[in-house]
Amino acid sequence: MTSDKASGRIGRPGRFWHDNGLGLAFGTAFLIVLVAQAFAGHADYNNRLLGDGMAQIGFGDYITSSDFGVDVMENWQSEYLQFFLYIFATVWLVQRGSPESKELHKAGRESDEDQMVGEHAREDSPTWAADRGWRQGAYARSLGLVMGLIFLLSWLAQSITGTAAYNEQQLRQLQAPTSWAEYLLSSDFWNRTLQNWQSELLAIGSMVILSIYLRQRGSPESKPVGAGHDDTGVEG
Structure with missing residues (x-):
């Protein structure tokens, strides 16, 4: 079996960032947009309060408010x-x-061989994929x-x-x-x-x-x- 070192997976600068770039990029973008939404929502909420003749609230109070929560959760x-x-x-x-x-021609659940479960599981298959009981059934629908x-x-x-x-x-x-x-x-x-x-x-x-x-x-x-x-x- 080829080792990680021999295959070049160890010792290359920035390998972690390269191998996980998609998740890291979208995770970072999500946080940036969420913070931006919080600031924009805070400004809009205070404008509505002023329109109703009420006192404005601080940023901390807004991000813990139901108004911010419902906007995030509905999305x-x-x-x-x-x-x-x-x-x-x-x-x-x-x-x-x-x-x-x-x-x-593959519509449906597909065969055990196609899905690499049970006796068709490989060495690197998840442990529950090789199980014949409820664990395989649960894992097969887990996503x-x-x-x-x-x-x-x-x-x-x-x-x-x-x-x-x-x-x-x-x-x-x-x-x-x-x-x-x-x-x-x-x-x-x-x-x-x-x-x-x-x-x-x-x-x-x-x-x-x-x-x-x-x-x-x-x-x-x-x-x-x-x-x-x-x-x-x-x-x-």
Whole structure:
């Protein structure tokens, strides 16, 4: 077996940054945008307070407020819903010509040999992949289940922070606050939710269809530039 040192994985300056560049770049960009959102949201919130004739609040008070929380959570839940739906939908549904789809003949759960589970597991396969019991079944669905769980938790957090933010606005207007259950049925909650869901579904559909005919050289989300439009499940 070739050692990491022999293969050049040790001793090369900046190897960690190179090998983890995608995760580090998006993690850093996420934090930058989240902080920028907090500052922009704080300014906007204080402008609304001034418009209502109320005193402004500090930055620390804003980022711990329900107003900031609901804005963050409503975006998180829609993003994780997108991944949850896409992960499970692409098990069974295919799209001719799209690199976002499996090959047409592979629709479904695929064979144990294709998935390298049980007796077909390799030496470097995760331990639970070789198990024949419930652990393999759980691990085989772990990505979709975790995405679904994060979606539900962030949606719950959105509903709780949304209730608090809604009631704060109600009190400013000298109107009666509402309960959490009542807020779940309100137009405010579903307006916040559905406007995010429709944008995520549009983004998924656009990526699936546009990637049939358009290319991005070097990207695994695109087919090779010279691949035919009908080539399916082929990544560049």
